[in-house]
Amino acid sequence: MERNMNPNTSLVLEAVDLLKRVDGVDGELTILQQISFSVGAGETVAVVGESGSGKSTLLGLLAGLDVPSSGTVKLRGTDLFLLNEDDRARMRGEALGFVFQSFQLLPALTALENVMMPLELAGRRDPTPVANRWLDRVGLSHRVGHYPKHLSGGEQQRVALARAFAVQPAVLLADEPTGNLDAATGLQIADLMFDMNREAGTTLVLVTHDERLAARCSRVIRLAAGQLLSDTLAAAA
Template sequence: MPASLASPLLQVERLSKSVTDSTGSLDILRDINASFARAETVAIVGASGSGKSTLLSILAGLDTPSSGTVHLEGRDLFALSEDDRAALRAQKLGFVFQSFQLMGNLTALENVMLPLELAGHGAARKLAREMLERVGLGQRLGHYPRLLSGGEQQRVALARAFVVQPALLLADEPTGSLDFATGASIMELMFDLNRERGTTLVLVTHDRAIAARCDRCLTIEAGRMLAPAV
């Protein structure tokens, strides 16, 4: 196996995050170490306020740690400039949020085209259309988010995340605002797309049944990782 495939896609070492306000310093994450293999699915679980979403934001390079490193395909995210980090994110990462985060003034098709257009891809419309058809929304291309159900909006968000063929997909409670049946169908679709495209999936969830479907489950408690990281 080539070394590039044997090495972790994502490596986290001694990661900590603290914030300071008028009451003093608060440790949100403390000495997190973890590695994530290519095409692996990993659930991150823990109580509200334990640091799960903060960790996911740092893995995406959207937030910065107080100390420690995050390497994505061997590149230290926080040794890069903000512009270079954003460029790497556009090439390598997809992100799915609980609240969908769609652009309300864009149609479903335009929302999915957006990351491709930002990357300068010449076939953005064709690829976005194909991706929306794959998630079952071929008849909703021209609909704006306000005209779509919650489940349909999350399918658009999944299409937008996967259309760039990311090496890493980060999902923060992607079914948290959906009813049980809709959430189950969204998770089925997410796992199917993950298998098809060989993406590494790191998923924050409160749902133990969803976590059990992943290859590994990591638990964070009071900012510390309790489960084995490798």
């Protein structure tokens, strides 16, 4: 299948013949079948498909959090699966930001501490002012000392966005970022995410089943039963 990366952008992420199989009760189960595509710097790419189509598995492989049965992923030209686990983790910390459907905030840390954590892991010497700036950017400067259990779902996802962008990632990976939110709050979070992504010039790979959210991306990759059905640039891209 033709790869529809915008030719005017430089390559930042590449999936190469990704195959993922797992053992099931009735034998080996194929989750992804020979998935290949490239993503250019600054692109916004939606990966869409029904439940069970392989979207989240693909995202885990792109992040190097899971290992393919065959094929590979290249992040900024580096083959993730030629690296050992520690080096993959180091590259994730340097190049990737994550936003999850379930927020994935650490409950024992305040909003400020949750945003500071990846900065500290990256060795930043000034994590507190940086984290404060990003929490202010997402409208939570008045909630920095609150723990996740005292924040609404929308506020928790705002903290997650601040945490993801604070490390200035090359690529933001978002897995159903509005899936646990009501429609109005989800729209606010989507607006904020796209605004921040545009301001930062980050590459966005968004997994979603929401066609309206996917339509806001410049490109849509469709999966079904682990296969890549289409890879289409938006008309305005």
